[in-house]
Amino acid sequence: MSRVLNYLGAFGRYLASRPWGGRLLVFVAGFVVAWIVWNIRSAPQPEESVEATPTSAAAGETMWTCSMHPQIRSPKPGLCPICNMDLIPVEKTGGGLRTLSYSPEAVALMSIETVPVERRYVQHKIRMVGKVDYDETALGYITAWVSGRLDRLFVDFTGVYVNKGDHMVYIYSEELYAAQEELLQALKYARGRTSSPTRLGLTPLDLVASARKKLRLLGLTDEQIKEI
Template sequence: MTAHRRTRLLLAGAVLLLLAFALGALWGGRRGDSHPAPSASTEAAPAPTAAAAAAEVWTCSMHPQVRQPKPGKCPICAMDLIPASGGDGPADGDPSVARLSAVARALAGVEVVPAERRPVAVTVRLVGKVRYDETRLATITARVPGRVDRLYADVTGTPIQAGEHLAELYSPELIAAQEELLQALRTASSPDMAAAPSLADAVRATLEASREKLRLWGLTSEQIDGIERHGRPLEHLTLNAPLSGVVIDKAVVEGAYVETGTRLYTIADLSRLWVVMDAYESDLGFLRYGQEVVFSAEAWPGHVFRGRIAFISPTLDAATRTVPVRVNVENPDGRLKPEMFVRAAVHASLDAAGEVARPDLAGKWLCSM
């Protein structure tokens, strides 16, 4: 063996010795860590408590009957599960009764109040249109045939006060009737009537019949008194407005000939109107006479109008399956106009029997008009 070969063997032996020493040190350190020596300062580990055991159960705040051993999603509503406390879960194993802790109630938004009887409030939404009040419409017609010589209200929309002149009508038949009145008046005032009482009674009856005929043809008592006082007939019959309102229709022009019954004007009093709405069958149980109705119109945004239900139709529209409901509305400032669309709401309160409760109308009587 040469000197070079001996050197190589010595180096290899030294490397092996070093590796063996390193491995021994590493193995000894691991054994010491896995079995530490007991120390006087080391305390015993606490035993698992009931709260820790309960925290291992996860439940749903909306479905407390769900009990899972780990976090996740509720299999019913897919909400995140929360740790269950001791007060959550079915009561005494009864799945129909749920018991929630304060935390679970707060998360679920559950509020508990004592049970008590209260009226049930229901709001019924309706739509409709403004209409003329049919009890405040007047049609002026010709009661005798003749010719229209003058129109005082010659434009549709003219405001009219009760008693104001509308038109003047010339009628030969009317003049003849006035002559009959004057003739009967002269005969009744003749001195010869005192000698014939039976004839005088007949003349007085004829005089009264002539007056009544003129009244039926549209002459007022003042006009008849004027004819008798002046002793001559009126050439024209003046037609006066029977009520205050607005001319909503003018059907004739000056110079036109008319017959008995020909329509000349239509006048409407707009100080009170109707609002006619359509109610569905399912809403009829919440509507009663005298209920207050609040509504708004497109022309007056933000302004609230009020009225009361005055009529509920006894029939139903087969095409729309709705029932007309009429509301009387005062319109002193003229804001509402016929044919306007409105949106209304009726706030009904139901009692224990399911009937509409109106304490303010108890013991009172209502007029349907």
């Protein structure tokens, strides 16, 4: 410490020996004094802050606490020593240091929400981006049982609702037309000849049954065959 003082004294004598040294010493001294005064004035006043105290007040006495730091409690208003916010009044209910009763204004300020305790499964919503697609297990494909041409298409755009039994298309098929003519000719031949066999040993009723079976194999139902 004495060595530092000697250095400072030598530096002061050096400045004093210079023509401008006196003015520099006055300027430095004024700056140091101003800095000390500014620090004293800007220091917080001890009576404005409140330290946390473990002592409890009597039941029913109004206490002051911080809305952000409930552990700060004081019997008089002031500032929170942690966040420097104004203390708010809270009335102690006598349930101990950890039991506090807040006013409705304090509850609204702190945005406190309470719910009854219950045992249940925890659910969490997750928002995700996806694409809606068809259920492949519910898709059905319709194919023609006979060759031919489409004369009219009823399902002509994607998304049309189709119910069971609705008409899908009108189809013209030479193969189906020939099978229909065979049934008509067999029915015409079977009139009055129910038991007389043909050259192949088939009765007229056998020819009718064969023609109907052929139409079933081509995809016609029994109701459609009866309409023929």
